[in-house]
Amino acid sequence: MPDGGADQMLELKELCSLPVSDERLAELLDVYRDIHKEIALLKTAPIDGVTPVVTFDAGRFQRESGDE
């Protein structure tokens, strides 16, 4: 997270393609910090070796259960 310096705020906005004012970005970061605590927990989740289901296929479960 940036410390709020103007250069860092500008760089973050560019990197994230987020066309908002510095003030608005600061507000968003304030809200996002709490959410990010939950998202950051995912790093410690038991996901090693797991293939992400990027395109969610609910039918997968039916096929796995043999009831196609």
Added chain:
Amino acid sequence: MSEEILWSSLREQVATVTSGRISAEALAHGYLERIARIDPAYHAFVAINPQALEEAREVDRRIAAGGTPGMLAGACIAVKDNFATACCPTRAGTREGLLEIPRSDAHLVQRLRSEGAVVIGKTRMHQLAWGNITAPANNPWSQAHVPGGSSGGSAVAVALALCAGALGSDTGGSVRIPAAFCGTAGFKPTLGLLGRSGIVSHSWSLDHPGPITRTTDDAALMMAAMVGADPGDPYCQGRTPGLDLQAAPIDLAGLRVGVIRNHFGEQVSVDVHDACARATDWLVAQGARISTFEVPELRFGLGAIFAIELVSASAHFDALVQSGRSAELEPDVRAMIEMGRLVSGVDYLHAERLRAVLCARFAEIFSQVDILVTPTSPITAWRHGASEIEIDGRIEKVLAASWRFTYPFNLTGLPALSVPCGRDADGLPIGLQIVAGAFDDERCLRVGLALETAGAAGFERPPGSV
């Protein structure tokens, strides 16, 4: 016409219209009058269909001509404002002009109309289906309390008999939470069972449309009318299960019921816990067998759904963000739409991987049980303006608490029904959530119906709702 018919089940209303005992026009007229009289205090509707009476007359003409009026003949259905409709503008809770939604019926609205339903109007929702308040709508059980959301207007309309049934959508609990808070049934089917084209998307892989009704049987009837292929939704599998709950009732003896002790057993208000325990005990008394499970991976679920939901919504509404028009949204929704840009791609994929882990865990559980039961929400409706609640001696934000038990089934896509199972000390409704394996939607509904039929759960009229 007595207003009693307006409180009767959707199935009864269809039978009454089909048999000619009452016309579809009279029924629609009754609902329109009731909405005009009652809704100004509850704000469930954002638009009334100006063609509702003509649509009802068309149903009457079909019946008079001896045609097939459809399984929902004359049923007055309210539609959440994120389903596109030809009869009314669709704004998904935003101000006029922000979104450009075609004036044509969403796939599910077409399905309902093709079965003889009459769209009575569009219901209020939390903006862009992202929130649980649905301001300024009021809870039917207490105008000082929120109805829940995001399909709050649909649940209010059903609970106050302002329609026979309603459509909602559920991305993290938005059908089940308002259903629980307003004392109605609300069903989120398996992802891929209902087509979603024409719905203003929030998250492609989490959005689930579903019915909100006064009875589980009515939810099944609406589902039966809506299932089937939707060429406009690549997720839709086109399955057409029977969903006929009027066939033989489910045999509860030997029903394998799962209870997940962690997550769903933590930080639950006493009244909610006790009401859900009573419903579970009733199942046991009928011969159901309880098994308990732990799903430790659920502790990562909140991070996963946040990452997926934020990124999906930001991607879907990116044009609003890039043009600066996200500033025209309500502050809470605007923040969510803009924040997805802050989530890294790596974290997003970690979330998808966690989701795969949860799907596998629940598939394993459903190889051992037929259903899971949980409270729909650990809390009941909160007072307007409240942001925190004390549960079991701990303070929690109401928004965080309200969806804790519903979002796992958006991540996993599993079918989940909320049925009313009692009220708290303040008289506010409590919901029991019944979950089944993928595409075992009918079992969910059958168990809900069994609870309702026995009086162990079910709809009650809110006080003063004459």
